[in-house]
Amino acid sequence: MNLEEALYKYFGYTSFRPGQREIIESVLKGSHTLGMLPTGTGKSLCYQLPSYLMSKPALIVSPLLSLMQDQAEHLKVMGEKSVLALNSFLSIAERRRGLEELHKYRFIFVSPEMLSIDHVLAAIQRLDIGLFVIDEAHCISQWGYDFRPDYLRLGEVRKKLNCPLTLALTATASEEVRLDIISKLGLEHVEQVISSVDRANIALSIEICQSHQEKQDRLLEMARELDGSGIIYFSSKKAAESAAAFLQESGIPNVEFYHGGMESEQRMLIQQQFIIGQVRIICATSAFGMGINKQDVRFVIHFHLPSSMESYLQEIGRAGRDGKQSIAVLLYCAGDEGLPALLMEQELPTDVQIESVLAYLALNKVDLDRIPKNVHEIIYGQYSLSETQWRFMNFFISSNRTNLSMAEIIEAMKHYVKERIAYKNKQLQGFLKWLTANSCRREGVLLHFGEKEAITRPKFCCDRCGLGEGLFSSISELADRTPIKLTYEGWRQDLENILVKKREQKHEE
């Protein structure tokens, strides 16, 4: 059976999309593979098909619970029964049974945090893993160093699993990030299948505004002028909420907001409503996006500044997956870089916090494997660390305490934090440089991702090349005014089931 036949047999498709075949062939050859495919072009098929052909289970590391649930659900809808999403949605009993019966599953989804729990890893070690998949692998680089340190442990986890065949998948990774992924996973002899990050159907536009007010006016103008679905990105939850209210009050229908501070049920609901077209515009923070499988997003507007080229590309990449004309507009006002700069600094502890917390831990001989509740209270209260700051410190201490003294750890940590903040600032500065440069935007983006070949400029390229007339109207003409089609009829029932289950769980507690 050749690959096409297998594709037809298992998925009912007759041909591969660009890049899929190369990735699958590389994996089947037994090469560790880093696959970069544009979002929405079927990354999951790249591990599913090999898993069937190898007749061995795949372990898939996924960054978001909703993403796991989605993919697991999708597999089940296609008739695959042996799927397990090993996460906190499971009750204690379900989880225990899942771990006992792991060998019965073909697709096991798991978060990096789960893999850091000893008894979970022990259960997985007993399996004969055919393929170790890291979905959205740029998260290693983007989150591992501070926000979600368990991402940096994946290399260690992989070793403990006896270095199984590994496939790292992502949509946006610069050369630097790709090398980082490879080194953090401890991969040797990696085959890279890289597709261009260029999205010719997305016009790039940057508009300089003089004030917040001007931005807001412009936002309203665009919301009125542009038909079709759109996402507007903000750097704060409050701003996202108030902009949604402002647009609604200004007579724009079907606008909602979305951010990480909302109840998860609410988030799922809004997301689904957006996907099926009941909500037209979402005012969101960076929480919105990963795993949003919507083909016809026509515009992405940045009201605030993203913190790097990577984030920018990821966010605008949610537009125009159907290949039709779309636009990405960034509204910039001098001084906008203050907020992202501040956020990235706040994520990590200050020198004073590092010194005082470590001194406190040493003085009280705190056992880091069993931290008493009152110690946490002191760390969060007296030393006012955020959860993120403390998790980072805890991770840093536990990975260095066997070979460094307390004094050395303090110095090393201060150094690490300084370097990390400098690195992130460099990324922000790089992005600002692109923003203020006079050259073609598209060219700048591609250069950042190491694509040095001459580019072909589409009709609507960017504001530097000149967008001319007719862009907005040609986008608006695409708006689908036919009644809403449900792509997946069962979503409301799924949501209802999850809500019922959550209520039951709360009731038990």
Added chain:
DNA sequence: CGGGTCGCACCTAAGTGCGACCCGGTGCTTTAGT
């Protein structure tokens, strides 16, 4: 850093203008032992 909110002064009544103060993104996990 910048925007939003609050309270106060104004000095005469209802609304404005100013300074002080506060706050800001991304997500996973709650399981240990006879």
